[in-house]
Amino acid sequence: MTPLPKDQFDIITIGGITRDLFLKVDSAEILESVSLKNGTQKSLLLPYGSKIPVSEIHTAFGGGAANTAVSFARLGLKVAFCGALGQDDEGEKALAHLKKEKINLALTTRVKKQITGFSVALASFDGQRTILTHAGANQALAPTLLKEDFFRQTQWVYLTSLYGQAEEILKRILRFKQKYHFKIAWNPGSQQIKAGYKTHREFLTQTEILILNKEEAADFTDLPYQEHFYEGIHLLGQRQGILKFTHLLPHYVVDTLKIMQFLIQTGVKLVVITDGQRGAQVYDGKTHYFIPAVNIKPISTLGAGDAFASTFVGGIIHGQNITQALGLANLNAASVVSHFGAQLGLLSYTNLIKKRRSQSGKVVKNSLKC
Template structure:
């Protein structure tokens, strides 16, 4: 049996770096790129590689095209010891992203063409391959969203635990649109703005947001706040972990690295406190470099990373 199957997009990412601040770039400008890198990425791929490096038996389920980018992705998954659940190649091109970073700013702009990732059909893969302890469900859109709903129902029926890590693309659709997945989820992980979109609330009070998320179905709600840190709620206690202070080069991939690290901790039978630290360690390692997977940690490396940190999880009992 597998430990985890990741389901989500598979892309080839182009990372470009400019020397100017974004606001200094005007319409019509020709801008020189200081650095360009090509890597595989996407929520399904980033999480699969991260979980495999954490020593877990991992498989990936997603839709690829019939092109060089698909070959590149499959080659990397094989190298990272990730099993691929077979699907029919799409007539659409494999998904593609361009991630633009400024040397003078920590944030980035991401341009994405979903392509093949939007066309995963529930009937095109063998359900016998879904024998796993956990499913990590990233963002799936259009036709693939319907498939994600059916997979969530399958997981609930067969007692497979589900982590849901929706991006803004899905969160803006609100909790009613996502209800079938939320009711099947054991854990939900997303950032604060995504949580506000999902709950359709303007409240900034993190305890209200965490309670609201848990009421939608998941047993554990986790909300990230970038450099402020991470918050979680399990119905009994609130948890807060300040962000580890590191030199930030690029924040691309931080969310995937954290969510994967947190789930890896849970799969390794760590408690919530330790799992939050493992997730934070993974994210802190990734953001010190360009690329979404360049410095993902193994389980042992994450544990060593934590030992060197002074930051501790603050636990507060729910009233």
């Protein structure tokens, strides 16, 4: 029987947890290709049938819900983690790791005949990563694990990749939200991205913060990048008052404006789109925000998105405005990519505030009517 929560939670994270193995492969080559829908894409090339030297090996814990739970905890928030692990040594170690971070584990379950989720991250010479992943016990996360008493006691719910009974989990969350009025931050996983926005119309109307990377946003909405969108809409804005850009933005920022506007029209309150080393954007239906990424050579980019998203949401929970939260998120993501592993570089809220005073990047704000 799950014990009842004793305290109010700031946030509950729901989704995946994995054991991650990092392999640094310096000899891999990068192939660029271009598609009409998603623009330029890169692929990692390794010689077929060859023995590939690995220059470094590292292990860490990962998974979207676990990464963000640790991030929220280090930001000084009261956190519960909801996920499924195998009844194996890796699952035992993962739970001990989360417990050490002072995360409530009452909503976790151990699954027989399933291993704990596992990922192999291939890190190339430029710090980018290609991930091979096995969901394992994550597929056993079921709606029944979401105990109602815990959702009565939380201010926020953060959802990441969901497998198996994903749609039933989302329906249960909606039902609880209607009763207890907590807020939802959602970073959809590959299964939800593939299903698309039409499948999730109702959930989108109840989502306060939606976080996607640029490629996910295009796939989720079935809208292509609009790489020359800026020039056309800028002229239209001058004529009709739709857009008032007081600062010029690079093309790789403005090519997602149409997607962000579309997502706001689905009912989402705030849209966050990340674009790796090109920075991140936020749109609330009235104002568009852009922050360039910290100029740093990454060791591994795995976990950067989770760090950015959770720190942005954590900043909002702490009462920061959008500009301030973006600054914190940017710094924490930069710290994470300076390490192997998605959690090792996560900073405390106090350290982030100190860093922001001395290293804060410039946030560009512009009016943009939906």
